Amino acid sequence: MSNSGMTFQLISEIRNQLRCLGARPAHEQRILRLWSQAKPQNSGSRPLESFMPAGLRQALPELSDKLANLLRLQSAHPAEDGSVRWLLALQDGQTVETVGLPRDGVCVSSQVGCAVGCVFCMTGKEGLIRQVGSAEMVAQVAFARLHRPVKKVVFMGMGEPAHNLDNVLEAIDLLGTVGNIAHKSLVFSTVGDARVFERLPLGLVKPALALSLHSTRADLRVQLLPRAPKMSPEELIEAAEIYAQQTGYPIQYQWTLLQGVNDTEEEIEGIVRLLKGKYALMNMIPYNAVDDLPFKRPSWERAAEIARTLHRRGILTKLRNSAGQDVEGGCGQLRARQIQAAAGESQLANAEKPIHFVKAKPATVL
Numbered sequence: 001m002s003n004s005g006m007t008f009q010l011i012s013e014i015r016n017q018l019r020c021l022g023a024r025p026a027h028e029q030r031i032l033r034l035w036s037q038a039k040p041q042n043s044g045s046r047p048l049e050s051f052m053p054a055g056l057r058q059a060l061p062e063l064s065d066k067l068a069n070l071l072r073l074q075s076a077h078p079a080e081d082g083s084v085r086w087l088l089a090l091q092d093g094q095t096v097e098t099v100g101l102p103r104d105g106v107c108v109s110s111q112v113g114c115a116v117g118c119v120f121c122m123t124g125k126e127g128l129i130r131q132v133g134s135a136e137m138v139a140q141v142a143f144a145r146l147h148r149p150v151k152k153v154v155f156m157g158m159g160e161p162a163h164n165l166d167n168v169l170e171a172i173d174l175l176g177t178v179g180n181i182a183h184k185s186l187v188f189s190t191v192g193d194a195r196v197f198e199r200l201p202l203g204l205v206k207p208a209l210a211l212s213l214h215s216t217r218a219d220l221r222v223q224l225l226p227r228a229p230k231m232s233p234e235e236l237i238e239a240a241e242i243y244a245q246q247t248g249y250p251i252q253y254q255w256t257l258l259q260g261v262n263d264t265e266e267e268i269e270g271i272v273r274l275l276k277g278k279y280a281l282m283n284m285i286p287y288n289a290v291d292d293l294p295f296k297r298p299s300w301e302r303a304a305e306i307a308r309t310l311h312r313r314g315i316l317t318k319l320r321n322s323a324g325q326d327v328e329g330g331c332g333q334l335r336a337r338q339i340q341a342a343a344g345e346s347q348l349a350n351a352e353k354p355i356h357f358v359k360a361k362p363a364t365v366l
């Protein structure tokens with residue numbers, strides 16, 4: 001059977017194609033394993049003729065091409081900290097950012113754009129353009145593996161994984177089985193969504209959970225993450241704690257430190273109140289300032305002081321820089337630059353409108 005014309009964005013579509021070509025489960029798993037691990041399809045000592053049906057064998061070169069062409073490199077931006085940002089074009093020309101992280105990690109994008117609209121995020125400014133398919137997510141990992149070892153995959157790139165849950169879980173399932181990534185080294189990062197807390201415990205592969213908290217004040221959190229599901233910080237932490245106890249991995253709370261916004265004494269008290277005694281790790285990441293957004297990065301001294309205070313008061317806290325600080329390190333900046341270059345300044349100026357309320361009413365943010 002010819003496989004010409006086949007296209008796919010989903011792992012389930014690849015599986016269907018393989019079955020149409022006569023693949024049995026073991027063939028299917030082998031092909032997906034080699035692809036996700038960035039190995040050639042003729043790897044191994046046994047000749048393909050000895051175990052693979054002829055139709056499937058003949059289709060393999062075209063299939064390999066299709067898998068390799070799920071995305072192509074648009075630009076690469078290595079940084080001094082050992083990370084590298086790749087701007088990758090999908091088959092329809094849309095672009096996503098993928099980041100090779102220091103210590104064998106890769107950060108994957110789950111959506112083109114994002115509907116949550118976090119006011120400090122370039123990706124949030126453009127809204128949701130389209131979902132990234134599960135195969136396109138695994139393709140980001142396979143691409144990274146062509147360039148460096150990958151032992152950890154974090155779904156912290158462009159997009160909110162909870163808004164593309166079926167695709168993200170399908171990718172996680174593959175990466176945590178034939179993709180050879182340890183379950184606790186797969187990190188599902190979310191602003192928090194009831195569906196996540198329902199679905200993650202049911203999966204065969206249970207990833208670690210990172211929860212973007214950013215504030216312990218419900219009112220401020222709504223302003224910073226305007227279209228996140230309406231769960232209070234207390235409700236989020238309660239649901240996350242149950243998952244931490246189920247899996248045995250701590251919840252990784254994410255906190256982008258914005259000068260004068262969420263680096264206050266009130267927030268330190270709030271974090272201690274909500275996280276004391278929880279199975280949790282607080283990751284504080286000083287904001288990576290960009291010209292197009294009105295937020296400022298607190299000094300490293302202030303950030304270190306907050307981290308020390310939290311530590312002293314019993315909250316395990318790590319102070320981190322976002323990877324690739326020196327190369328458009330914030331989420332969505334590379335893509336925004338590319339769009340800016342393509343479309344001209346006027347289009348970007350229009351895209352800035354949603355954040356103006358923060359400048360106009362600072363008292364409500366502080």
Ligand code: SF4
Nearest residue numbers: 114117118121124159
């Ligand atoms: S920070 Fe994450 S969730 Fe918020 S808008 Fe950006 S991509 Fe979406």
